[in-house]
Amino acid sequence: MSLINLSCPVCQNKSQKDMITYIDTSKNPELVGKLLMNELYSFECSNCGAKRQLEVQMVFHDPDKKVLLINLANQEYTDQLKDNLMKYIPSNYDLSDYDLRLVRNIPELVEKIQILQFGKASDSVIEIVKLLTDGLFMKQKPDAQIINRFFTMANGAPKVYYILQEEQFFVDYNDSLQDFAEEKYNKANTETPKGEFIQVNQKWAVQLLEGK
Ligand SMILES: [Zn+2]
Numbered sequence: 001m002s003l004i005n006l007s008c009p010v011c012q013n014k015s016q017k018d019m020i021t022y023i024d025t026s027k028n029p030e031l032v033g034k035l036l037m038n039e040l041y042s043f044e045c046s047n048c049g050a051k052r053q054l055e056v057q058m059v060f061h062d063p064d065k066k067v068l069l070i071n072l073a074n075q076e077y078t079d080q081l082k083d084n085l086m087k088y089i090p091s092n093y094d095l096s097d098y099d100l101r102l103v104r105n106i107p108e109l110v111e112k113i114q115i116l117q118f119g120k121a122s123d124s125v126i127e128i129v130k131l132l133t134d135g136l137f138m139k140q141k142p143d144a145q146i147i148n149r150f151f152t153m154a155n156g157a158p159k160v161y162y163i164l165q166e167e168q169f170f171v172d173y174n175d176s177l178q179d180f181a182e183e184k185y186n187k188a189n190t191e192t193p194k195g196e197f198i199q200v201n202q203k204w205a206v207q208l209l210e211g212k
Pocket of ligand 1: 046
C-alpha cells in the first residue's frame with residue numbers, strides 16, 4: 001500500500017488515500033477480482049461525492065504464470081520509475097524467464113489479466129488478432145473511427161470490445177483468426193523476449209507484421 005495524494009477533478013478537494021501498489025496473485029487472489037470489477041481504484045470524493053477511476057503506478061505479479069506487469073499510469077517509462085516499483089517485489093524472485101510487460105493504464109492492465117485468464121493465446125498473438133479484427137471491422141464500417149479496442153471476456157466468451165466516437169460494442173473473437181495470427185507470429189523473425197520489460201500493444205503488432 002502507498003499513500004497517494006488526490007485532487008477531486010470536480011471540486012478540487014484535496015485528500016489522501018491508501019492504494020494497492022503491488023498485487024501478488026498467489027497471496028491476494030481476491031484483489032484480482034476487485035481489479036477486474038473496477039473496484040480497486042475507484043474513488044468517491046468525500047466533499048462532493050464525484051466518482052472516478054484512479055490511475056495508480058503499480059505492479060501486478062503472477063508468480064505461477066511467471067508474468068509481471070507494470071502500470072505506468074500514463075507516465076513515460078524511466079529507469080527510476082521502474083526502480084521505484086520493483087522495490088515492491090520480493091528479491092527472491094528470478095525474473096529472467098518472466099514475461100515482463102509495461103502497460104499505459106489500468107484498462108490495458110485489465111486486458112492483460114483477461115488474456116491470462118483466457119489462457120489460449122499469448123498477448124503477442126492476441127495483439128495480432130486485434131489488428132486482423134480491425135481489418136474485418138473496417139470492411140463493414142469503413143467510416144468508423146476506432147478510438148480503442150480491448151480483448152475482454154463477456155459472459156465467459158472471448159470478445160474484442162470496440163470503442164468508437166458514438167458507440168461501443170463487442171465483436172466476436174475469431175478462433176480462425178487466432179490460428180492465422182499464431183502462424184504470422186511464428187513466421188516473424190522476432191520472438192517476444194523474456195526477462196525484459198516491453199510494451200506489447202498495437203504498435204508492437206504492426207511492427208511485427210511489417211517485419212521491423
Ligand atoms: Zn469533489
